[in-house]
Amino acid sequence: LIELSIDPRDVRPAAPQRLVALELIATGKALPKQCVTSAELDRRLGHPPGFVERRSGVAQRYYVSAAESQSALGAQALRDALARGGIAPDSIDLLISASGVQEQALPNTAARILHHAGLPAGTPGYDVGASCLSFLCALQVASGLLHTGAYRRIAIVAADLASRGIDWSQPEASLIFGDGAAAVIVEAGRASAGIAACRFETHPAGRTFCEIRAGGTRRNPRVGVDASDFLFHMEGKRIFRLASELIESFLQRLLEQNGISIDDIDVVVPHQASHLAMAHIRQRLGVPAASVIDIYAQHGNQVAASMPTALHEAVITGLATPGRQMLLLGSGAGLMLGGMVLRT
């Protein structure tokens, strides 16, 4: 396959990084009201009992109703983080919306979340987008903005409604997903907490392996569009081949070049891509299962909301206490790889 002809040696190494101050001061999450078990999906889709859970590894996931919205769910997650942290809404200097898919083409999702969130009028908001890695990119963006002093406190909100684009005729690309939102509030904080390493790589050879073709200027009524263009398409085997070809050397570039060993990592917060991807990460990293945050069976793959929801889980279960090193790691459409070592 021509798409697999990337030589990892061609990927330029980055210079070793210094610690970039960043402190999580609060996290929160939100789920739609409707919880759908895999047994219920078996019934709805006409599968034999046990089929959906065996195939997807998901026991339950949440789907929005037609009356719920992405931005309202995002605002709910933000309010949860504000409440848990005892943080005044008017102390947020910037809201970054970090969803995988937008609520609509225009305006940005941040404006629509701000409407529901009840922050003071004038609070600025913009979107950072990198499919399932949007949250990780937004964390890096926030660290930079805090560093310059442009903002003192930034809220990052990731909300995704995969159920609005699921192609039910594709078991591989439908049964694994769930809807949800999560929020993280960050400051520059203590000098000892921050980003010890961060790396992203985009490999456009994989840009068509995972996509929703409609939604912008490429496929719309003016140039031609059909019903399938609105649905999520995934070529699982090709993604898996490209990602597993790249991940080993990616981890090397992320960790070793920054003088970090996998033994220095206390907690792994992976994108909750699928049960196979989670098993693969555990195997590759060779870390104890207990140190890997795994909320997949209870939530499914929540696109960009997965990683902050998993990070919230690490925080509320006491795994993100000061002095720990967390490895946030994932892949996304594009094809994109992303990783960050976060010192708490």
Add this chain to the structure above:
Amino acid sequence: LIELSIDPRDVRPAAPQRLVALELIATGKALPKQCVTSAELDRRLGHPPGFVERRSGVAQRYYVSAAESQSALGAQALRDALARGGIAPDSIDLLISASGVQEQALPNTAARILHHAGLPAGTPGYDVGASCLSFLCALQVASGLLHTGAYRRIAIVAADLASRGIDWSQPEASLIFGDGAAAVIVEAGRASAGIAACRFETHPAGRTFCEIRAGGTRRNPRVGVDASDFLFHMEGKRIFRLASELIESFLQRLLEQNGISIDDIDVVVPHQASHLAMAHIRQRLGVPAASVIDIYAQHGNQVAASMPTALHEAVITGLATPGRQMLLLGSGAGLMLGGMVLRT
């Protein structure tokens, strides 16, 4: 109108900012092949001669053909900037796509621009989205990322194809637009160049004044969508009322709080929103017409590509020489206001 009940005094002032290092090392632009004069649009739309130009203030604009794409046009602008600056493609550490509307819902537009741009596989790319102010937000994001040392050289590309969403039945919201792309390459650079002031405000009261409702989770075949949801809607009078109510105090918060007077500004680079908006800015700021970059009549409103195209114009006409202070200023869907004082 309930939407106009915002008291500008409620908008929290930001602390005065220090100069954040940022240097433009190259700029470039790209236009679709097809140039459409207003006389030609009069004929196509059945208007009397002179109607379109009188109504829109645009003499000519460019529209893509069905075969052209947003990401290819963005990549063309990037190659123009690389060539003008004599910059090696493999020296770009990060590509930020800063379009107003995405190419498709998934993956991000950055991955698709990277495909066409011919940068080395693995070069990371993510999107920053804030409708017409995406480029200005991306400049702020880049300054932060360069500041932390995460990247040394960042390319920002804004590409927008308004023609793919124009509602021809609405003269006010159709005749003003044109397609285009522009690219800017930045580094931390000299200590004397950078961002002297930057401010964004989102006023969600205006979130429905300017929108494309389809393109994401809100309006799609699963929850219901109609042909008009794919088109750009604008309530010009309401936007104008809200923006002009806010702009005076916004400028105060942007400039005066940072100890900058409008007399200190050498060049104004406004978003090329409309001829009325351009005239309004000239009047409000009270600056000489020659110091305001005005490329509107030859390009139309190019959404997020307008501001970097105007910035490119300032650079190639010799107005952005070292030591100057440029005011970048605009509004966007959301409703959002944005301004930046850039020392060159």
